[in-house]
Amino acid sequence: MIDPLQSGSGERQGPETCRICGGDGRIDNSFGNVAKCPSCHGSGKRAQDLGFHDVTKTKASHHLPTNRNGVVEKQTWPSTPVGAQLATQIRDDSSLSDATKERLTRDIIEYEGTHGQCTQTFVKKVRKQLRPAVR
Numbered sequence: 001m002i003d004p005l006q007s008g009s010g011e012r013q014g015p016e017t018c019r020i021c022g023g024d025g026r027i028d029n030s031f032g033n034v035a036k037c038p039s040c041h042g043s044g045k046r047a048q049d050l051g052f053h054d055v056t057k058t059k060a061s062h063h064l065p066t067n068r069n070g071v072v073e074k075q076t077w078p079s080t081p082v083g084a085q086l087a088t089q090i091r092d093d094s095s096l097s098d099a100t101k102e103r104l105t106r107d108i109i110e111y112e113g114t115h116g117q118c119t120q121t122f123v124k125k126v127r128k129q130l131r132p133a134v135r
């Protein structure tokens with residue numbers, strides 16, 4: 001003894017029938033005109049997200065990566081052209097250790113954060129720390 005309304009299938013007209021227009025793809029508006037059904041766009045077929053999920057059809061295809069939300073990424077690269085150019089020079093300098101590169105790049109980012117830009121004085125100061133043995 002199964003009540004069709006309790007079972008969840010009683011109110012459906014069919015698995016693919018649009019529940020807004022009843023399957024004919026059109027609705028009558030209050031002016032007496034016939035308009036295309038906004039839910040199924042005239043196809044008469046049920047839209048996928050109409051109150052419940054058919055897991056066999058909505059499988060992850062519309063899931064976009066959401067891990068950017070709420071995550072504050074630490075800045076790892078200068079935001080000004082001069083700073084970025086300098087950081088590139090540091091990155092490409094094979095005589096520097098990774099730790100030194102990281103420290104200098106962080107110095108640039110911090111300097112930018114404080115001063116809003118990299119001054120020529122600051123650029124020269126950083127460049128002095130590049131290739132200390134090479135003239």
Ligand SMILES: [Zn+2]
Pocket residue numbers: 018019020021022023024025026037038039040041042043044045
């Ligand atoms: Zn419809």
